[in-house]
Amino acid sequence: xxxxxxxxxxxxxxxxxxxxxxxxxxxxxxxxxxxxxxxxxxxxxxxxxxxxxxxxxxxxxxxxxxxxxxxxxxxxxxxxxxxxxxxxxxxxxxxxxxxxxxxxxxxxxxxxxxxxxxxxxxxxxxxxxxxxxxxxxxxxxxxxxxxxxx
Numbered sequence: 587x588x589x590x591x592x593x594x595x596x597x598x599x600x601x602x603x604x605x606x607x608x609x610x611x612x613x614x615x616x617x618x619x620x621x622x623x624x625x626x627x628x629x630x631x632x633x634x635x636x637x638x639x640x641x642x643x644x645x646x647x648x649x650x651x652x653x654x655x656x657x658x659x660x661x662x663x664x665x666x667x668x669x670x671x672x673x674x675x676x677x678x679x680x681x682x683x684x685x686x687x688x689x690x691x692x693x694x695x696x697x698x699x700x701x702x703x704x705x706x707x708x709x710x711x712x713x714x715x716x717x718x719x720x721x722x723x724x725x726x727x728x729x730x731x732x733x734x735x736x
Contacts, residue, residue, distance in 0.1 A: 595625035620645030
């Protein structure tokens with residue numbers, strides 16, 4: 587009994603679409619496009635190897651060319667989490683930040699956070715104003731705010 591590749595590709599297509607609908611994370615839609623092209627190729631009775639190659643090429647092209655655009659437009663209304671909203675904000679050092687000793691805390695928005703400097707060279711003293719650059723686990727990565735005299 588030979589396997590009907592059109593049925594196989596349709597099952598793959600439906601499974602990928604169902605996963606996409608369940609997650610709504612733009613994770614499998616690109617491969618669903620590849621499965622659709624492979625399904626069409628199987629209807630044209632193209633060799634299975636060519637169907638697989640078309641699936642891989644179309645999926646890769648869709649992923650490479652359309653994913654950045656889709657992520658830009660579909661995620662524009664995404665609300666950042668509380669932690670993500672700290673990036674770019676100013677903080678005050680409340681406990682000296684010394685990367686070599688692995689110590690340091692800052693206060694940002696009324697909340698205390700463990701912190702590390704983006705530079706291991708110089709400890710940041712209590713009272714220094716810093717900018718939150720990133721979050722690494724439960725620690726904020728900060729940089730001393732440059733004073734311009736303005």
